[in-house]
Amino acid sequence: MATMNKAKNQLLTPSQMFFIVYGSMTGIGVLSLPKSLVEISQQDAWISSIVGAIYPLYICLIVIYISKKYPNDNILFLSKKYFGNFLGKIFNLLFLILFVLTTVSVISGYTNIVKVYAAEFLSSLKLIIIITVVSMYTAYKGISLIGKISEIIFYITLPLIIIPLFSLGKSSILNIFPILGSGITNILKGSIETMYSYLGVEFLLLTYHYVNDKNKIKSFLLTGVFLTMVTYVWIMFITIYYFGIDVTSKSLWPFLSAAEIIDIPIINNFRYLFMLSWSFILLKSIAIYYFGVVYILKDFIKKINVKKVYLFIYPILVFLSMFFTNEITRRNFLSKVTPVMVIFSLIYASSVALLIRIKG
Template sequence: MINKIKNDILTPSQFIFTVLGTMLGLGILSLPNTLVKISQQDSWISTALGAVYPLYISLICIYVSKKYPNHNILFLSKKYFGNFLGSILNLLFLIQFTIYSFGVSSGYTNLTRVFTAEFLTPLKLIIVITTVCLYTASKGIQVIGKMCEIIFYITLPLIFLPLFALNKSSILNLLPIFGSGLSNILKGSIETVFSYTGIEVLFLIYPYINDKNKIKISSLKAVSLTAFIYIWIIFITIYYFSLDVTSKSLWPFLSASEIIDIPLINNFRYLFVLSWSFIILKTITIQYFIVVTILKDFMKKTNPKKIYFFIYPILICLPLFFTNEVMRRNFFGKVIPLTVIFSIIYVSSIALLVRIKG
């Protein structure tokens, strides 16, 4: 059971933006590049269909939370599978979020070195990223929730700024609709599913919300808002750059920022990368918090500060193996599908046992 103290509660609004923060981060900057190679101009449709995954996860969470509003999945896993098997499943859940965390931190390091700080070594960047995010994570879920809410509103203009340059391209880049074929649209939707990973955080943070009656609506709002932003970014990127340019750029949505012409700002892309950094660092912070939360369940008698010090060097070393962006994407392209399959089986099994055993 979650023992909530003053800094361990989330308002429904903070809950929404925390959940959104786990899904919206680094991946959206590169997703158009991968997706247009599969579903072409219909990639935005694939993105909408891919939202079925976070919707399914959220519906399962809503059902489980009605039965156990104050217990997270770590408790339920041991309750229904027993201490031994439950602990193994929780360990796999821990590995999953550890993979997410160093995947994002290594990708962010690669992005930063290309666009803003090529003079810094990967090690120096990763040390800074890990230190800042781990320290913030140690402040508790309420601080994280407030941070996610503030960052969302501050960075929201970045997502919709392309609206002011619509006349610089043509809607023909998105035509014909359904021209890629139904099979390619469905294949693209599977690829999009992997970009929605992070939604699994729901099963660990719903006990923190201070109004349990708002778990359902807040979860659905988080999924809907995330899906809308993903669809918009895919749509506008293809609108501006067509399939050819989008498929050749590793970070196509970043390239879209170059179209924006703001007086007195010579290099808007540089400003865009710095601003988007807040979104990515927020994602890493949430993932670190989840990693520590799961570790606390395994190390109940250990001082939480010792856990942070224990994982600090690990979180620095792991991203160093993925400083090549192409290699990083190839690796996670093989691993993330496995984590998605595990998540579906894991949470579905919990829900089924809750249904059967009550």
């Protein structure tokens, strides 16, 4: 059975799972993706974002299938059940590494953004310590709190993503033309790049059993994927619309730059408000991944108190994050490991689902 007890206050409503789905995929990747994607798909980058959503959609379909067969277990248990204890633990260990790398990537990426836009006077180490502590405390409070926070942050930040709509007059629709001008091949190549930014959806493989109404999992998961895709498409579209492909490809965080040109009469500097809201999003994302890291690790060391596991993993995450305080270094590293992480997730989830199908 699942490795953590599910007390009544540690269950999720289907709607909270929806917000976690959205929150697990909407983070640091949204801010940096326009640059890398424009270099491949040019003005058609927003189309690549639609095609790339195949990856989270596939993972969600796997989750929906598994949850029907084993509503009270998760992939850690099923991996050992179908692959055998030894091989199953190897797969679970690789899954743990995936979550550690994802957590470290977001911590260091968030640190780099804060250093540039808000707190240049603070050292990277201090920022990483603070960011990781806040995320650790949130994760430690449990999946139910994460679900509630994800819901609150969604409603707070969604208007700030929509606000750029009211400044469309400052640029030209010609920046997104010609549609399909980059060619189908480049659009498909760009969609693969987009898949990497959807990392985080794997969290569902660990936590679907927390949902208190399994009958509603399907509709809420699919809605979460759809809204995430719409968010990516919108951010990609509006960034290219504002800057065109040349400027977008030269900025490390193009969507943040787009926030700088938005003028709202009652707000003196929209960029700082936007940064604050996105800080909530990133801290929530880190908390989700931190919970995932501890959850998997706890499956290996069941006899140790979970609080000690949270404290044990904390200095490791801080230490690893310090290697990527240079944004270019961070992205170069991710460009090498992220494709491997996506491929592993696909093989891992698909193999378990296939064995369930074959063996019953």
